[in-house]
Amino acid sequence: MAEPxxxxxxxxxxxxxxxxxxxxxxxxxxxxxxxxxxxxxxxxEEPPIETPAPQVTFVDYLRPPIISLLTGRPTNPTALFVHEALLLKSPFFRTAISPDSPSPKRSIPLPDSDLEATSCFVEYLYTGEYFPHKLPSGSLQTDPSTDAIDSTGAQLLRHAKVYTLAEKLGLPALKTLSHSKIHLINSTAVAEITYARYVYAHTKRKDVTIRKPVASFWGQRSHVLRHETEGSFRQMCLEFPEFAFDVLSFVLDAVEKRDERRRKVEDGEGNGGGGKVGSARKKQRGV
Known part of the structure; x- marks a missing residue:
């Protein structure tokens, strides 16, 4: 056969x-x-297969280096030692520790920070909570060193100081946790006015998360509680006009809402077209 x-x-x-x-x-x-x-x-060509990032474990957070936090007065500070990897969760400390910063620090002064609040922050970094812990039941863990009712404001201020520190360090989850604990404390009028003074002295005007409940609390009970504070309420209003304005605004808003409900009842509105408007029980420090 011939070849093709x-x-x-x-x-x-x-x-x-x-x-x-x-x-x-x-x-x-x-x-x-x-x-x-x-x-x-x-x-x-098929795209290269990406190698998954290694999983970060708790042990990774416990490796050197270690940073010292100096709280209190510069002449006599108290040092708290924290692993750097945990501090990097905070934008404030990321900036201070970053090798790109003009002078990365191994020791960071916190002269305006309260020692107890700073220790609560450190405990939160390692455990995700701080004492007294918030229990699944919605109450606070019992603290044998404190009374059942806060009569001075010390218990309220403990969490308020953690709140303002968390704001400074850029930790919104810690802010939420500390604020929720504030509303679980039984307190007196004296303790409440002490707490209100701290809030209006150390938070920004736009921070309604913590300020609005304070104004609401005093707006609902100022006609009774102001007699128990022996002039502190009046002094508070004079010292912090924003507090007085916020309380007055709450009172006036409540009057307007009450008048509006009364008008609807008179016009046959509400409750399906008639009847009295019921009142709801409000929390002690509700918004």
Missing amino acids: EVRISGGTADEAGDIDMAGDDVVEVAETGIDVDAPGDEVE
């Missing part, structure tokens, strides 16, 4: 001869109609 003739379409006789000498490996290209050099026919 290999032809290349469009080639010269010499080119055909050269290809014919290539042997049995020559492939008939013209018959396929495929241009092997066409860009659209190139086989796309």
Whole structure:
């Protein structure tokens, strides 16, 4: 049987001869109609498989280096030692520790920070909570060193100081936790006015998260509690006009809402078209 003739379409006789000498490996290209050099026919390479990032464990947070936090007066500070990896959760400390900062620090002074609040912050970094812990029941863990009722404001201030420290360090979850604990403390009018004074002295006007409940508390009970504070309520209003304005605004808003409810009752609105409007029991320090 005769050997098949290999032809290349469009080639010269010499080119055909050269290809014919290539042997049995020559492939008939013209018959396929495929241009092997066409860009659209190139086989796309598969993207490289990304290697998953290694899982960070709690042990990784406990490796050196260690940073010292100096709380209190510069002349006699108290040092608290914390692993750097945990401090990096805070934007404040990331800036202070960053190697790109003008002077990265191994020792960070916190002259305006309360020692107890700072220790609560450190405990929170390591455990996700701080004493007294918030129990699943919604109450606070019993603290044998404190009374059942806060009569001075010390218990309220403990969490208020953690709140303002968390604001400074950029830790919103810690702010939420400390604020929730404030509302679980039983207190007297004296303790409440002490707490209100701290809030209005150390928080920004736009921070309604913590200020609005304070104004609401005093707006609902100022007609009774102001007699128990022996002039402190009046002094508070004079010292912090924003507090007086917020309380007055709450009272006026309550009057307007009461008048609106009364008008609806008189017009036959509300409660399905008639009847008295019921009153809901409000929490002690509700918004």
